[in-house]
Amino acid sequence: MRRDIFHAIADPTRRNILILLASQAMTPNAIAEHFDITRQAISKHIQILAECEAISQRRTGREIYYHFNPTKMKEIDHWLEVLRKQWEDRFNQLDGLLNDL
Amino acid sequence: MKHEAQITQDLPGKTIVVTRAFDAPPEKVWRAFTQRDILDKWWAPKPWKMETKSLDFKPGGTWHFCMVGPNGDRYWWRANILTVDPLRSFTSTGGPCDENANLTGGLPTMQRLTEFTAIPTGTMVSITLKFENEADLKTMAESGMLAGTTMVFDNLEELLESNAI
Numbered sequence: 001m002r003r004d005i006f007h008a009i010a011d012p013t014r015r016n017i018l019i020l021l022a023s024q025a026m027t028p029n030a031i032a033e034h035f036d037i038t039r040q041a042i043s044k045h046i047q048i049l050a051e052c053e054a055i056s057q058r059r060t061g062r063e064i065y066y067h068f069n070p071t072k073m074k075e076i077d078h079w080l081e082v083l084r085k086q087w088e089d090r091f092n093q094l095d096g097l098l099n100d101l
Numbered sequence: 102m103k104h105e106a107q108i109t110q111d112l113p114g115k116t117i118v119v120t121r122a123f124d125a126p127p128e129k130v131w132r133a134f135t136q137r138d139i140l141d142k143w144w145a146p147k148p149w150k151m152e153t154k155s156l157d158f159k160p161g162g163t164w165h166f167c168m169v170g171p172n173g174d175r176y177w178w179r180a181n182i183l184t185v186d187p188l189r190s191f192t193s194t195g196g197p198c199d200e201n202a203n204l205t206g207g208l209p210t211m212q213r214l215t216e217f218t219a220i221p222t223g224t225m226v227s228i229t230l231k232f233e234n235e236a237d238l239k240t241m242a243e244s245g246m247l248a249g250t251t252m253v254f255d256n257l258e259e260l261l262e263s264n265a266i
Contacts, residue, residue, distance in 0.1 A: 004234050005235055006113075006115055015113065076238065079239055079241075080108065080238075080242075082243075083230075083238075083241060084106060084108045086146065086244075087108075087228065089147075090143060090146070091104070091106055091123075093142075093147070094123070094143040095104070095124075097139065098123060098124070098125040098130065098133060101125070101129045101132060
């Protein structure tokens with residue numbers, strides 16, 4: 001199955017990487033310094049985050065920097081708002097009806 | 102009294118909970134959620150109309166309905182009733198389907214738990230939505246935004262284009 005944003009946030013380490021990158025773009029080495037796990041494990045998490053489009057990479061000089069990509073999370077926020085409105089509208093319609101039951 | 106729906110989310114857990122108070126006893130609210138003639142009066146967003154084709158409200162039963170738009174568009178949905186604890190809760194799953202109740206989006210992976218709790222002023226309804234992926238979340242949201250589809254998409258585009266958030 002294709003990976004999506006929920007794969008990205010399913011893991012606590014990946015969530016922490018996203019929090020780090022939300023404040024500034026970082027190189028893989030700089031990211032790894034914040035965690036007490038192998039460089040290889042961090043690379044794997046970074047790869048998954050990139051596949052999920054939660055982060056993107058950009059080359060600056062000799063270094064590769066990872067950037068947080070807020071678009072996906074904005075989409076999720078949007079769907080949540082639509083869902084809330086959907087139930088809100090339904091429930092408002094139900095209110096009037098309950099008096100007559 | 103005017104009540105508002107509260108939404109809480111656990112995104113890593115892929116769970117959303119919507120709660121809402123009603124000024125009516127659980128017995129009435131339960132009927133509103135489980136009887137076709139009443140469901141048809143409130144489930145669809147205005148100006149869409151609800152048409153339940155069949156509802157067999159028991160474990161293993163199904164609810165097959167469509168929402169009919171002002172220009173005659175029909176949006177079919179099928180819910181499978183999984184468990185029923187009368188006046189307290191029921192669980193269901195579901196997804197878009199055709200007029201013969203054949204699911205069009207594959208096996209549904211969304212689940213809904215609907216709970217009814219008596220409170221001094223009436224009933225607290227709590228709806229727990231569990232989903233598997235982003236596509237599920239979209240499908241759930243879209244099922245209720247028929248009336249304003251274009252508007253919602255416009256909003257999304259604006260939102261995504263702006264770098265404000």
